Every structure is written in C-alpha cells, then in structure tokens.
Amino acid sequence: MEKMISLPSKASRQSYIAKALPERLSRLGIGGVLRQWVSRIGILLSVNDIQSAYTGGFIQVPRVYVNWQSKVHVLSQAIMRSGFIWIYLIALSKCLELLKRQTALDSIRELTIITAVGYVFFHMLLWESESRYGQAILPLLLVINTLPIQETKSQKVQEMQSRLVSSLRTKLGPFIVCLIVIVSNLVNWHGSAGQIIAAQRSQLSLQYHAKETWVEPGKVVSQQMVINHEATTFSVAVPQGSKLSGELINYRTKRYYLLKYGLKAGSSALRYHGKIAAGSYKIFLVNKDSQMQPVEIVQTVNYQLSPYPVKMNAQTVRFASLVYKATYSNRKV
Incomplete structure (x- = not known):
C-alpha cells in the first residue's frame, strides 16, 4: 500500500502492479493465498x-x-x-x-x-x-x-x-x-490506552494524502481547548518532517508545557508527557524556521469540528481545527 501511494501517477501504479502482483502470487502459492483470505475474513x-x-x-x-x-x-x-x-x-x-x-x-x-x-x-x-x-x-x-x-x-x-x-x-x-x-x-481483551479527556481527531485518512496547511516563517497557529480533568499526555498531529515549535499554555496560570516531537507508527506529532491540570488552554504552534513548515488543519464546509476554531496569526479560520488529543492514565508518568 505504501509503495502504491508513493507512485506519482495512475500509469506508474498500473505498471508496478502488473509486475509485482504475479511475483507476490508466485511467492505465496495457493496455501498462502488461502491464508490471506481467511485472515481478511477474520479481520472483517x-x-x-x-x-x-x-x-x-x-x-x-x-x-x-x-x-x-x-x-x-x-x-x-x-x-x-x-x-x-x-x-x-x-x-x-x-x-x-x-x-x-x-x-x-x-x-x-x-x-x-x-x-x-x-x-x-x-x-x-x-x-x-x-x-x-x-x-x-x-x-x-x-x-x-x-x-x-x-x-x-x-x-x-x-x-x-x-x-x-x-x-x-x-x-x-x-x-x-x-x-x-x-x-x-x-x-481478545485489551485495556484502554488511557481515558480520552479532550480530543479532535476527525481528519482525512493519511493514506489518501490529507492536504497540508503551510505556515510561513515567523507565523503562528493557535487554538483554544478545555480540559475538564487532569491529563497525563497531550499530542497535536503534524506532518512527518515538520519543524514547528509547540506549546500548550494555560490561560489562567500562564504555565506552558513544551511540546516535543515523537514518532509512532509512521506519523509524527508534537507531544507532552506529564501532569496537565484541568483548565482552559491554548495550543500554540509557531514556525521559527526560515522555510515554510506544514501543519495538519482539518477544515470543513459549514460544520464545526471543535468548540473553538483555529486562529492563524490572530485571524479566525471558521470550521477549522487542529488534530489533537489529551488523555489520562493513572499509571506513573
């Protein structure tokens, strides 16, 4: 799938699949194909x-x-x-x-x-x-x-x-x-990775190349959010390779939490691991680099994804939101 997505055109994909598919079928054999089919039904x-x-x-x-x-x-x-x-x-x-x-x-x-x-x-x-x-x-x-x-x-x-x-x-x-x-x-039991305290996770699937919003040097992207309970982790999605700097700022106490880059499952994010008190916060992303940097912003037509919209350089972008998540876990951080 990743190889197919990386190819630039329909013709190149057709050329690749015409060669790769027979090779894979030959490698799997009848038994391998049957196992693949059973596995797919099991997943479904x-x-x-x-x-x-x-x-x-x-x-x-x-x-x-x-x-x-x-x-x-x-x-x-x-x-x-x-x-x-x-x-x-x-x-x-x-x-x-x-x-x-x-x-x-x-x-x-x-x-x-x-x-x-x-x-x-x-x-x-x-x-x-x-x-x-x-x-x-x-x-x-x-x-x-x-x-x-x-x-x-x-x-x-x-x-x-x-x-x-x-x-x-x-x-x-x-x-x-x-x-x-x-x-x-x-x-098949699995425990929750953590209670979700606040989140906006609606976005286009990454496999279809969700459009990136580019932030010019020195420009700021921000969004307000509310955490009604103590959180222990926070993350905001950014494209892999982005060099944006990020902070989570408490409106009342002015305390800020530095967001650092983490890599997981092929997608990057700005993250903070530690106790975050309940309150009203601002997600603050700034481009300190000399080149434009990408950020994931989801924008819809007349549909509000989150209680507060994104602001780009203090200008409100209606029906737009960052992709973020705050979770709580009682395990030691």
Whole structure:
C-alpha cells in the first residue's frame, strides 16, 4: 500500500502492479493465498474493538462522567463483544440447520444469506478488511436469526423421535455458547490506552494524502481547548518532517508545557508527557524556521469540528481545527 501511494501517477501504479502482483502470487502459492483470505475474513468479523468509535473519544469529556469512564468502557466492551458473538453463532447455527434439513428457503431468507455471503466475499477478495466494515452485516444477520424455519410433517415426526436424544445437547448448548463468549472476551481483551479527556481527531485518512496547511516563517497557529480533568499526555498531529515549535499554555496560570516531537507508527506529532491540570488552554504552534513548515488543519464546509476554531496569526479560520488529543492514565508518568 505504501509503495502504491508513493507512485506519482495512475500509469506508474498500473505498471508496478502488473509486475509485482504475479511475483507476490508466485511467492505465496495457493496455501498462502488461502491464508490471506481467511485472515481478511477474520479481520472483517473481528469484535476486538467493536465498541470504539471511528474517531474515538469526547471533544470535551464531562467532568462528572470522567470518574466512571473507564468502568463504562470495560462494561460496554464486554456487552458489545458478547452481543455480536451471540448473533454470529445464532446465524451460523441457523444456516447449519438449514443445510441439515435440506429444505427450500423462502425468498427473503435466501436473498439475505446471499447478500451477507456476497458482502463478506467482496471484502475478502476486492476491498480492504476492517472490523468496522463487518458491522454492516448486522441487519442481515438479524433477519436470518429472526425468520422461522418451516417444517414439513416428516421433519416433525423425526424431531419427536430424536427429542430424547437431543435433550442433553439442548441443555449443554447454551452453556457451551456462554463459555465460547466468555473465552473470546478473555482471549481478545485489551485495556484502554488511557481515558480520552479532550480530543479532535476527525481528519482525512493519511493514506489518501490529507492536504497540508503551510505556515510561513515567523507565523503562528493557535487554538483554544478545555480540559475538564487532569491529563497525563497531550499530542497535536503534524506532518512527518515538520519543524514547528509547540506549546500548550494555560490561560489562567500562564504555565506552558513544551511540546516535543515523537514518532509512532509512521506519523509524527508534537507531544507532552506529564501532569496537565484541568483548565482552559491554548495550543500554540509557531514556525521559527526560515522555510515554510506544514501543519495538519482539518477544515470543513459549514460544520464545526471543535468548540473553538483555529486562529492563524490572530485571524479566525471558521470550521477549522487542529488534530489533537489529551488523555489520562493513572499509571506513573
């Protein structure tokens, strides 16, 4: 993906893929391709982070709620995972039962199953796989789960004959399913990296080259934000290689926190690690270099991303915001 993005034109990408794709298929072989497909389905149907929002976090966490935030996160994590696992298992059992009976499907159920399977194969073969895309098949699964399975007379007789044999399985079934749900939660459990106290994380995906705003030498970019609870880390996104200097300044006490560059997962940011008291703050970025420097500013059309807009050299830029995040962790900083 990174190589494809770095190529300058469509023609160069087509030339590259025409050579690279056969080489990769030859290297993977049939077994490798099958493993890739299974892996993509696993990612699509994963429930590891299903309770998390796409952008994640409050713009300004309510002060009353912050003490309960981590407990609510853990509870919602368990509920969302368990609910989706139950829905997947019920849909799978319904489909297996239909295969066993070999009865004709009603048109609604048939269309629903074909659509769900086609959606999964579309992401497996063509489109990217992300767990958030897997949530889109939830309405289809609910239709599959709620429609009754029609029974013929011969099937009813067979069921009466096998009822005694299946009674034990009926009793053990819910226990086994509950055990699968609990184990799945424990195996895939992950703690929160920190409570989000304040954030504005809406931005264009980096893989599509979000447009950069250039700051002239000596010019300033600033934005107000409010932290309703003590924070232990703060970061503001800047493009990799930018030489902007940054500070987080408390409006009331005038105390400032020096933001330093950190590199993580291929994207850079100006960060501060340490205790930051609750209060009203100004994010202050200045270009002290002799060359123009880039900064990430997201601007929309008539849509307010954050409570306070960006200011460039004291001039307000409506419906624009920096990309920032303040988090709290009770671990030692």
